[in-house]
Amino acid sequence: MRYRATFIAGFAVGFIAGSRAGRERYDQIVKYSKQVAELxxxxxxxxxxxxxxxxxxxxxxxxxxxxxxxxxxxxxxxxxKMAATAKKASDRLPFGGKSDSADLADEQVSSPVDNGQASVNGARYTTDGS
The missing domain is CATH 1.20.5 (Single alpha-helices involved in coiled-coils or other helix-helix interfaces)
Incomplete structure (x- = not known):
């Protein structure tokens, strides 16, 4: 019975949402649904x-x-336990898992494409202000 009521409610909502019958049909459905709710x-x-x-x-x-x-x-x-496992895994990383994040704060991050100059969002920044 629960599935039938859910289906009927879904059908009514779908019909109202997708109906092209106009305002009269909508009002008729609302009237019938109010009558059902009053049973x-x-x-x-x-x-x-x-x-x-x-x-x-x-x-x-x-x-x-x-x-x-x-x-x-x-x-x-x-x-x-998970933190210990993660620490062991970071020690085995090939790209410097042991380095401290404070060490990276003083360094400029650059790529070979930038010719050694740091860039942010495509704009190149240098330490001399140019």
Missing amino acids: PAVQKATSTVTAKATELGKTAAAKAPDLAKSAAATVSEQVP
């Missing part, structure tokens, strides 16, 4: 779904702190 069975189903969603939300809110603590404990155990 006692639909109102009962809506209230049941609302109550169940509220109940599930409260259950999830009650379980969230415990799950967060569990996740934090797992992360606090795994991060040092």
Whole structure:
């Protein structure tokens, strides 16, 4: 039944969005959808779904702190292991994984295409101000 209601709702939305029948057809669909929404069975189903969603939300809110603590404990155990693995991997990098980022701050970064001059976005900058 749930799939049928979802299909009908999707069909109605799709028809409204894609309809070229004009304003009269749109108004007719709106009128019928309001009539359906006023049916006692639909109102009962809506209230049941609302109550169940509220109940599930409260259950999830009650379980969230415990799950967060569990996740934090797992992360606090795994991060040092992953950091150690990353450090070992960076030591094996062929392009200087051991160099400190502070060492690079004083150096100009250039490429062979720039003839030894640093460039940013295609504009060449030199240390003498030209």
